[in-house]
Amino acid sequence: MRVVLSGYDSRGGVEPLVGLAVRLRGLGAEVRVCAPPDEEFAKRLAEVGVEMVPTGMSVRDLVTGKTPPSPGGVPRRAAELVAAFYDNVTAAAAEGCDVLMATGLVPAVAGVQAVAEKLGIRYVYASYQPVSLPSPHHPPIPRPGRPLPPEVTDNQVLWDRDAQDAQEVFGEAINTHRASIGLPALDNVRDHVFTDRPWLATDPVLAPWQQPAALEVVQTGAWVLPDERPLPAELTAFLDAGTPPVYVGFGSIPMRDPEDVARAAIEAIRAQGRRAVVSRGWAELALIDDQDDCFVVGEANHQALFRRVAAVVHHGGAGTTTTATWAGAPQVVVPQGGDQPYFAGRVAALGIGAAHDGPTPTFESLSAALKTALTPETRARATAVAATFRTDGATVAAKLLLDA
Known part of the structure; x- marks a missing residue:
């Protein structure tokens, strides 16, 4: 059986496809993954021996502003994504392909x-x-540039407006x-690409799908893959040299004032001893001084x-x-937007x-959190929730794809 998985997303959206691809291959399927052409995605898929088809423009360059603004704006980039995917x-x-699985931005999915x-x-x-799927x-x-009207509190009205x-x-x-390819026009692109039976790749305790709802959502569990890569030797030495540190990082999110964010975070962490x-x-993000109580890291095995x-x-x-929930690590979440x-x-x-109040962390706000x-x-609660975490989501999804 042949399966093509696709996603136009940051690392957090590509990594689950890695897990699903490995499980599919373990069940005998041939798998290809269409993903953004960023080097880190290609390297990750190569590590597990899954063929990647680079598709669309670099997500990192787009998010961090390295890609010049398109003269046509969002509609032009949407057209490019639709065509590329x-x-x-x-x-x-x-x-020959038996099933296509799509995640990520609407134009790519379309x-x-x-x-x-x-x-x-x-x-x-x-x-x-779950919050990207219509629900009461x-x-x-x-959506960017289209804030929800504060006077509207009926979720169905808001979802109709979102469509x-x-x-x-x-x-x-x-x-x-x-x-251009001979298909009829759509008057509701969102619902057409989502279908009336979308899958939800989240842990049911961390991010449950609430009933009743019109959509027949299939919640598989999160698509995770045990990461066996060792931590860098210098990082391991730092961890071994003292008490457990606090990790701070914002993944694929570019922060407005990274120096201020790093300073606020490090000083707040130090204030907690x-x-x-x-x-x-x-x-x-970078270190704010040369004291030996801080260590800066690039790519690393977050599970470990x-x-x-x-x-x-x-x-x-x-x-x-x-990943943090699965690891049983207490968290401070400083949401910047989207599903965060x-x-x-x-x-x-x-x-x-x-949960931090707002996207801009300060010494005072981070200290309190x-x-x-x-x-x-x-810590005890995080450990208890981690014990309930389902690790079979990718296997469940892979079997559903192959059995159908």
Whole structure:
């Protein structure tokens, strides 16, 4: 059986595809992954021996502003994504494909879905967070430049508006491409690409799907893969040299004032009598002095690292939150946008850490949050929740794909 997985996302959105691809291959399937052409994604998939088809523009360059603004703005980039994923997924499926799985941004997903329609291949859409799926139990994530009207409190009204927003932003690009390949136009691109039976790749305790809801959501569990890579020798030496440090990093989020953020975080961690591990990430965080109680790290095995820290200070992306929860590490979530406020709320509600109020951390605000995260009670609760974490999500998803 042949499967093509696709995603246009940051590392937290590509890593689950790695886990699913490995499980599919273990069950005898042939797998290809269409993902952004960033070097770190290609390297990660090469490490597990899965073929990657570079697709679209670099996510890192786009997020960090290294890609020049497109003259056509969002609609132009949407059109480019639709075409890129349609062309590359078509090529990846050319030798015969039984199922297409898509995640990530709507235009990229629409390109994959169009391949499925055109070639008559089974298609599945998956999300890494429940709040991106229409539900009466939560509002939609605000789209860039389209804030939710504060006077509207009816979630269904907000979701109807979200469908209109998606149509206005992406509809022309998607329908122009569909017309070029002989497919009919869509009047609701969001619901068409999501389908009425989307999959939800989240742990049911950390991020549950609430019923009743109109969508027939299939919650598989998070797609995680045990990471056996050793930590860098210098990092291991730092960890061994003292008490567990506090990790701080914001993954693929570029921070507005990275120097101020690093200073506030390190000083707040030191005020709690702790050492610090600072992850550079796409924000390019750095140390603020040459004291030996701090260590800066680049790419590293977060599964192994988070099991050795006192707490994890992060942005609340689905990938980092999932890994920290699985590791049993207390968390301080400083949400920057998107699905991150949701995960910050879940961490606080579960009692496994603190949700920072707003996206701008200060010494005072981080100190207060760390006091909560570093209590024995929070550590005990984080350990208890980690014991419930389902590690079979990728296997469940792989079997569902192959059995169908």
